[in-house]
Amino acid sequence: MLVELERILGLSQKLGAEYADARYVSTSQEPVSLSSDGAPQVCTSKSAGLGLRVLVDGAWGFCATPHLDPRSLEKTAEEAVRVAAASAHFKKGDGVSLAPLEPLKARWQTPHKVDPLTVKVEDKVGLLSDVISAAMKVPGVSRAQASMMSFREDKEFMSTDGRQIEQTSIHSGAAISAMARGEGDVQSRSFSDYADGGYEFVESLDLVGRVERLATEVVELLKAPQCPAKVTDLVMGGSMVALQIHESCGHPVELDRVLGQEATFAGTSFLTPDKRGTLRYGSPAVHMVADATARGGLGSFGFDDEGVEAQRTDLIVDGIFRDYLTSRELAPMFGQESNGTMRAVGWQNIPLIRMTNINLEPGDWTLDEIIKDTKEGIFVEEPRSWSLDDKRLNFHFGQEIAYEIKDGSLGKKLKNAAHTGITPEFWNSCDAVAGSREWHIWGTPGCAKGEPVQVIHVGHGASPARFRKVKVGVGH
Amino acid sequence: MIGKEDCLKALDKVVSYAKNFEVAASLRAEDLSLTRYYQNHIHQNLKRHNRTLTVRVVRGKTSGAASTNLLDDGSLRWAVQAAYENMELAGEDKDFPGLPKPEILQEVQTYVPSTANLKPKDRAEGCGVLISLAKERGLQASGTYSSAVYETAVANTSGVRAHSASTEGFFRTIVESGDNTGYADLLTRDVRDIDYRAIAEEALAKATLFPQAIDLAPGRYDTIFEEYALADLIRFFGYIAFGAEAKQQGRSFMALRMGEKVMGDNVTIWDDGLDMRGLATPFDAEGMAKRKVVFIEKGVAKGVVYDTRTAAKDGVRTTGHSAGGVGGSRSGPMPGNMFLATGDSTRGQMIASTGKGLLVTRFHYTHCPEPMRVVATGTTRDGTFLIEDGRIVARVKNLRFTESMVDAFGRVEAISKTARITRDWWSTFSSVLPCVKIREFTFTGATA
Numbered sequence: 039m040l041v042e043l044e045r046i047l048g049l050s051q052k053l054g055a056e057y058a059d060a061r062y063v064s065t066s067q068e069p070v071s072l073s074s075d076g077a078p079q080v081c082t083s084k085s086a087g088l089g090l091r092v093l094v095d096g097a098w099g100f101c102a103t104p105h106l107d108p109r110s111l112e113k114t115a116e117e118a119v120r121v122a123a124a125s126a127h128f129k130k131g132d133g134v135s136l137a138p139l140e141p142l143k144a145r146w147q148t149p150h151k152v153d154p155l156t157v158k159v160e161d162k163v164g165l166l167s168d169v170i171s172a173a174m175k176v177p178g179v180s181r182a183q184a185s186m187m188s189f190r191e192d193k194e195f196m197s198t199d200g201r202q203i204e205q206t207s208i209h210s211g212a213a214i215s216a217m218a219r220g221e222g223d224v225q226s227r228s229f230s231d232y233a234d235g236g237y238e239f240v241e242s243l244d245l246v247g248r249v250e251r252l253a254t255e256v257v258e259l260l261k262a263p264q265c266p267a268k269v270t271d272l273v274m275g276g277s278m279v280a281l282q283i284h285e286s287c288g289h290p291v292e293l294d295r296v297l298g299q300e301a302t303f304a305g306t307s308f309l310t311p312d313k314r315g316t317l318r319y320g321s322p323a324v325h326m327v328a329d330a331t332a333r334g335g336l337g338s339f340g341f342d343d344e345g346v347e348a349q350r351t352d353l354i355v356d357g358i359f360r361d362y363l364t365s366r367e368l369a370p371m372f373g374q375e376s377n378g379t380m381r382a383v384g385w386q387n388i389p390l391i392r393m394t395n396i397n398l399e400p401g402d403w404t405l406d407e408i409i410k411d412t413k414e415g416i417f418v419e420e421p422r423s424w425s426l427d428d429k430r431l432n433f434h435f436g437q438e439i440a441y442e443i444k445d446g447s448l449g450k451k452l453k454n455a456a457h458t459g460i461t462p463e464f465w466n467s468c469d470a471v472a473g474s475r476e477w478h479i480w481g482t483p484g485c486a487k488g489e490p491v492q493v494i495h496v497g498h499g500a501s502p503a504r505f506r507k508v509k510v511g512v513g514h
Numbered sequence: 515m516i517g518k519e520d521c522l523k524a525l526d527k528v529v530s531y532a533k534n535f536e537v538a539a540s541l542r543a544e545d546l547s548l549t550r551y552y553q554n555h556i557h558q559n560l561k562r563h564n565r566t567l568t569v570r571v572v573r574g575k576t577s578g579a580a581s582t583n584l585l586d587d588g589s590l591r592w593a594v595q596a597a598y599e600n601m602e603l604a605g606e607d608k609d610f611p612g613l614p615k616p617e618i619l620q621e622v623q624t625y626v627p628s629t630a631n632l633k634p635k636d637r638a639e640g641c642g643v644l645i646s647l648a649k650e651r652g653l654q655a656s657g658t659y660s661s662a663v664y665e666t667a668v669a670n671t672s673g674v675r676a677h678s679a680s681t682e683g684f685f686r687t688i689v690e691s692g693d694n695t696g697y698a699d700l701l702t703r704d705v706r707d708i709d710y711r712a713i714a715e716e717a718l719a720k721a722t723l724f725p726q727a728i729d730l731a732p733g734r735y736d737t738i739f740e741e742y743a744l745a746d747l748i749r750f751f752g753y754i755a756f757g758a759e760a761k762q763q764g765r766s767f768m769a770l771r772m773g774e775k776v777m778g779d780n781v782t783i784w785d786d787g788l789d790m791r792g793l794a795t796p797f798d799a800e801g802m803a804k805r806k807v808v809f810i811e812k813g814v815a816k817g818v819v820y821d822t823r824t825a826a827k828d829g830v831r832t833t834g835h836s837a838g839g840v841g842g843s844r845s846g847p848m849p850g851n852m853f854l855a856t857g858d859s860t861r862g863q864m865i866a867s868t869g870k871g872l873l874v875t876r877f878h879y880t881h882c883p884e885p886m887r888v889v890a891t892g893t894t895r896d897g898t899f900l901i902e903d904g905r906i907v908a909r910v911k912n913l914r915f916t917e918s919m920v921d922a923f924g925r926v927e928a929i930s931k932t933a934r935i936t937r938d939w940w941s942t943f944s945s946v947l948p949c950v951k952i953r954e955f956t957f958t959g960a961t962a
Contacts, residue, residue, distance in 0.1 A: 076764075077607035080730035081579040084592075087564070099634075104583050121547075121559045124634035128645055130555040159603045181763060217765070224765045224886050298552045301656040301688050301695075303939075305878060305895075317580035384564045423883040425914075427893035432914050432961045434891045436883030456883050458914065460962045489550060489658050491941075512958050513889050513916040 039088075042106050043196040046090055049115035051198060055122070057136065059197035060345060062106075063385035066155055071185035072166040074174050080159055087385040092118045096133015097125035102386040136366040137375045139345065141200025146340020148208040149333060150236030154188035157237045162186050164328060165245065166212075172280050173216045173249045178257035181217040182249070186210075186240060187232055187483065189495075191384075201345030208375040209336060209495055210239045211481050214251040218260050225259040225453060227252035227438050228275075228420060232481025232495065234338040255439060258451055265440050267511035271415030272457055273408055273504045276472075278437060279398060280480035280498035281421045286461040287319075287326050288396040289494070290430040291353050292379075292487075293362040293369075295391075304487050305428030308461065309359055314372070317360040320465030323503075324397040326354040327362055330378060334496035335395035336481030339381075343389035346378035353396070357466070363391050381397035383492040390488050395479055397499030401471025405502040408470045410446040416510055417441045417448060418455050434458040434512065450482035457510045515630070515663050516543050516565065518677045524585050525669035528569055528605040531594045535601070536572040538670035540799060541565060545630075545663045552656040554645045556638060558751035565665075570595040572613060575606045605851075611826035613672045613831040617803040620788055622678070622796045625663070632661040635705040637887070641851050643710035644687050644717075653721060655714075657687035661705055668801030676801040682793065684937070687713060688896060689721040694909060696720025697742065697876050699898035701935050701944055703793065711810060718874060720897040724909035730900060732913065736871035736927070737955040738864045741947045744854070746877040746892060750919050751783065752849045752943050754885045756809045757835070758824035759846030767886060767920055768815050777813040777923040782855035783800070784808040785819060787834060792851040792935055792946045797834060804834040807849075821847040852945040857929025864928050864951040866904040872913075873899040873906060877939055888919040893961065914959035925953040 039062035050058040062084040071079045087104035092115075099122025103114045126133070145167025166184040173182035189209040196202050218225055229248050233239040274282065289295065290307040298306055309317070330338055330348035338419070339348050344366050352360050363379040364372075380389040409417065423436035440455035441448045479499045486493050516524075521541050528539040543565035550558040568581040571594065578600025580593045581901035598810040637659045660683070667677040685708045686699030698716035700708050736800030740746065760766035767776060787804025788794050799805055800822055808816045820828070821836035824847055835847040865873065893914045930948040937944045 074733065077576065077605045079579075080602070080604060081568075082596040082600060083581040084589075085566070085583045087583065089562075098559060100558075100560040100562075102560070102564070104564060117561050121561055121634045124638040125549070125556040125559040127635075127638050128551065128554070128556045128642060130553065130557070160601060163603060166651070211604050211912050217763075219764050222770060228724050252564065267518075298654070298656055299550070299557055301552060301690075302686055307901075367645070367665060388558060388560055413691060423881040423891070425879050425881040425891045425893070427912055427914070428878040428895045429961070432893055432912070432959055434881075434914060434959070436881075436915065437890075454884055456916075458916075458959050463962075489548060489660070509959075513883055513891060 039194050040196065042111060043194060044075065046111045046115050047196060047198050049112060050092045053115055053119040054094050055119060057093040057198055058090065059195065059344065060088060060090045061385055062194045064192045066190045066383055068155055068188040070159065070162045070166060071169055072163065074170050074182045075259045078163045085384060087182060089387065090118045090381065091388060092122050092450065093134055094119055094122035095126040097122050097129040098134065098377045099125060100388045136369050137370050139199050139201060139366065143202045144341065147206040148234050150208050153190065153208055153236040154237040155190050169214050169249045172246045173253040176250065176253035176257060178218050179216050179253045180219050182215065184212065184214045186212045193323055195343065195345055197345050202339045203438065204347050205340050207234065207339060210235055210237055212240050212243060212245055214245055214249045216249060216256045218256045220260050220505065223260055225256050227256040232336045232483050233334045234336055235334050259439060259453045262451040262453045264510040265416065265452040269507050269509050271412050271504060271506050272508040272510060273412060273417040273443065273502065274493055275419035275477055275479055275502050276476065276500045277420055277480055278418055279500035279503050281424060282435065283326065283396055283398055283498045283500060284482055285424055285426050287353065287429055288393040291362050292391045293364050296362065300487065303489050308396045308429040308431045313359055315360060317359040317467065318357055319354050319462055320357040321468050322356045323401055323468050323471050324354055324357045324465050326393050327352055327381065327397050327399060329397055331392035332395045332479055332499065335479040336483065336495045337394040337497040342378045342380045343382045344376065344380045346376045349378045351377045363393065365391050370487045380399060381494060383494050387492050390492065392487065392494050393485060393496040395497035395499060397479065398471065400474040400477040400501050403470045404473050405472050405476055408472065408502060408504050409443060409448060412443045412504065413441040413445060416452065416455065417443055431461050433461060456512050457508050458512045459508055467506040467508065468503055469506055470504040472503065477501040515545060515679065516665055521665055521667035521677050522669065522675060524567065525667055528590050528594060530671050531591065532671050535598065536613055536671040536877050538570040538572065539567065541567045541667045543665040545662065547632065547634065547637065548658065548660040549641055550658050551641050551645065553654050554649055556641060559634065565828050567593060569593045569597045571601045573601060575608065575610045575616045576604050577601050577610065578604050586829055609827050611822050611824055614672045614674060614800055614802055614822045615872060616673045616675065619676055619796045619803050622788060622794045624678060624703060624795060626681045629661050629683045629703065629705045631662045632705055637661065640685060640708065640710050642748045644714045647714045647718065647737040648689055651718065651755060653718065654690040655687055658684065660684045660722050676797050678796055680795065683708060687717050689717040691721040692725065694721050694725060694727065695896045701937055707834045713847035721771040724899065727909040727911045730913065732957045732959050734954040734956050736868050736953050737952065738861065738871065738873045738949060740875050740949050741934050741936040742876040743874045744947045744950055745936040745945055746853060746880045747890065747919055748854065748945055748947065749938040749942045750882050750888050750890050752852055754882060754888055755844045756818055756849050758820045758828065761818050762824060762827060767884065767888065768818055774815055775813050776815045776920055777810055778926045779813050780857060780926055780929060781810055782921050783810040783852060785849040785852050787851050789851060793944045798836040799838065802832045802834040802836065819847045819849050849943065852943060854947050856931055856948045859928040861930055861949045864949065865901055865906060868901045868904060871901045872910065873901060874907050878948055880939065889916065890919050891916040912961040913957045915956060916958040917956040922952050922955060927951045927953045
């Protein structure tokens with residue numbers, strides 16, 4: 039499609055665009071899902087088209103179309119320029135100027151062994167059937183579900199700055215859950231994980247072994263006492279830490295939100311520019327990075343949708359807030375170049391500043407040591423709900439399962455656990471982070487942002503961690 | 515816009531590929547234009563054209579699906595072949611009732627040319643009214659103005675053949691005055707309904723009322739919810755409890771308490787897909803006619819919405835609320851156009867009758883930690899005010915609520931006489947809602 043991209047960039051420039059970039063994206067997916075009360079659901083899907091972004095008189099316009107014939111390309115360029123001209127009536131100051139970028143031709147592909155779209159559907163259905171059977175064998179389980187992601191995106195990008203990028207991303211993963219009900223109550227236990235990688239990642243997850251444990255736990259949860267409401271020490275498993283990072287660090291460091299560009303929907307951020315380099319966001323144990331180069335992370339890629347190379351950026355260093363996720367338009371406000379986080383979902387959306395892999399760097403504890411070192415508290419695993427205010431300060435997270443911790447040992451199971459707090463107070467109470475053996479990049483495929491909303495794939499490196507004096511058991 | 519003839523032509527072609535199997539196909543087309551502004555200038559502006567054709571191939575009780583956004587012959591044949599291959603691998607679905615037969619569909623006027631023909635310049639001018647007013651008063655405005663044309667067409671080998679075109683305009687703003695914000699919006703089929711100045715004035719007034727926000731300790735407060743806020747509370751019932759699948763799986767309060775008194779006498783909630791006060795639509799994703807369903811009548815749990823699969827399981831007729839459509843997605847049936855019965859009060863009377871309480875404009879990022887009791891949590895935004903002795907006396911810093919919605923709707927003290935179409939924060943639903951006052955609503959935290 040490079041010929042079409044070149045043509046539409048030329049048309050845009052003829053129509054008055056001082057800058058333009060175009061993406062042709064072809065996405066193939068084959069989600070498979072299965073439940074204990076229904077037949078397998080398989081829906082193979084393909085979507086392809088072109089998105090054109092133009093700058094006219096310092097203002098943005100965008101148009102996307104699935105039609106690539108010469109007349110449609112002309113119409114798309116005309117519409118994008120017309121939209122940009124309307125924006126220019128209310129542009130900021132002299133308009134947008136972009137951080138410079140050298141011309142480059144490059145190719146990138148997800149490192150993988152087996153493209154998940156080449157795996158026979160019957161093999162996927164077979165694996166998920168085994169998961170369902172294993173869950174339903176456990177007495178007391180009323181329902182089980184399992185699903186699998188097989189995703190491939192082929193993208194060609196070209197800009198009038200001379201960037202020409204070809205990129206293929208392959209994502210794989212699975213989700214499983216077991217439900218139990220009785221005495222007016224329903225409980226669920228689940229597991230999900232996704233990666234920038236091939237089907238070998240799904241095979242590594244031991245879904246059948248995991249679901250047996252989850253099924254046993256969910257039945258026991260029905261009889262478990264409620265998580266008490268109190269202030270206590272909170273130890274979180276890796277998947278819960280991953281979501282806490284996502285919501286309370288990943289979103290607040292998106293510079294477009296900080297400036298108010300997402301105010302009407304996703305909200306803004308407490309991490310205002312005056313806090314950059316000075317705010318004690320967390321304790322010295324807290325070191326967070328945005329790392330789009332991490333192998334296997336669901337937020338990994340070669341180049342963003344402005345043609346900027348994937349990078350690793352320090353966000354929080356020894357607890358101090360250091361930097362934002364940026365774009366070519368916004369990075370210059372700090373005298374920087376973009377750190378490469380502008381991404382769009384598919385061909386039909388504009389790129390926005392998005393999380394890559396936002397990771398809490400490993401510490402030097404083990405989960406076992408953290409539990410042994412905790413006199414009284416609770417240990418929680420697997421998020422069930424999440425809610426934050428529009429500045430990402432006040433948060434509330436619910437969990438599927440909790441355990442009492444007493445005198446350094448795990449005790450009885452607790453249901454309907456939740457914790458709440460204020461972001462910097464919470465991260466400043468972090469005094470123990472488990473090390474690299476228990477550190478893992480959790481794939482989060484459902485990060486929503488923008489209008490129209492775009493749901494993108496991101497990752498979060500995390501290991502278990504402890505937080506002192508947290509309000510738990512809120513809501514019951 | 516593709517148009518009725520071409521939409522159905524594409525589906526007829528897909529249906530004609532059926533040989534020793536049955537076929538259902540749907541086409542969803544979108545022409546979306548959207549302008550976003552912040553700090554009194556436009557920063558994002560787009561137009562996109564897209565469509566998704568989904569094919570479901572059926573033999574007996576087995577089926578498979580595929581979708582594509584390309585409508586050339588090769589792509590249509592690929593979709594049917596891919597769906598066929600998926601069907602061959604799928605096991606039998608004992609609850610699949612077969613493809614539905616056609617129903618008589620009511621004509622609903624959902625397409626308005628003035629919305630379809632809105633130009634980028636028109637949207638910029640609309641945003642400009644707001645931006646100019648904000649600038650005049652030294653304030654900052656952010657917001658969104660979208661206009662869209664949607665087409666939905668459904669056909670199958672049992673004779674279903676339906677098409678509908680609709681338009682949608684949505685204009686909203688947040689006005690910032692220092693640390694304070696105010697919000698207003700309008701959702702409509704016809705953009706000529708949008709009074710930019712009135713929306714601006716509503717948001718400006720909210721942003722500037724009582725500039726110094728005070729801290730308020732969490733606790734239980736008699737609380738008045740404006741329509742925007744109520745939309746976020748109602749949505750939990752919509753996606754957790756008012757669908758037949760949750761009832762059949764025993765995972766909702768409606769499953770356990772059907773026929774029982776679950777809320778206050780003054781609470782009646784229903785869905786009516788044909789009521790033009792909301793975003794009416796003639797048929798669902800399976801091409802089945804929309805039917806009115808009462809969920810809660812004077813506090814009593816009465817019913818849930820169905821698609822053909824869940825209806826067959828319960829031995830009833832579909833209510834026309836398929837959300838998954840021909841793709842066979844198991845998201846289960848969902849409401850689409852909910853209503854809460856109005857009362858005999860006004861917002862002003864509710865404030866006047868409050869000794870100590872709160873007025874909440876809107877919520878942010880609500881979620882449901884405990885689905886069975888519909889325990890919801892979220893934070894207030896864009897205008898939360900303290901009421902004392904029947905008057906608004908102060909702006910309050912944002913608060914977090916955590917409360918069972920079933921319990922809360924048992925304590926509704928007053929409902930306004932008027933209702934308006936309102937979208938929740940997530941845009942899960944658009945519903946027609948009044949203001950309500952709930953006694954002793956539980957706030958569990960405050961923003962620093």
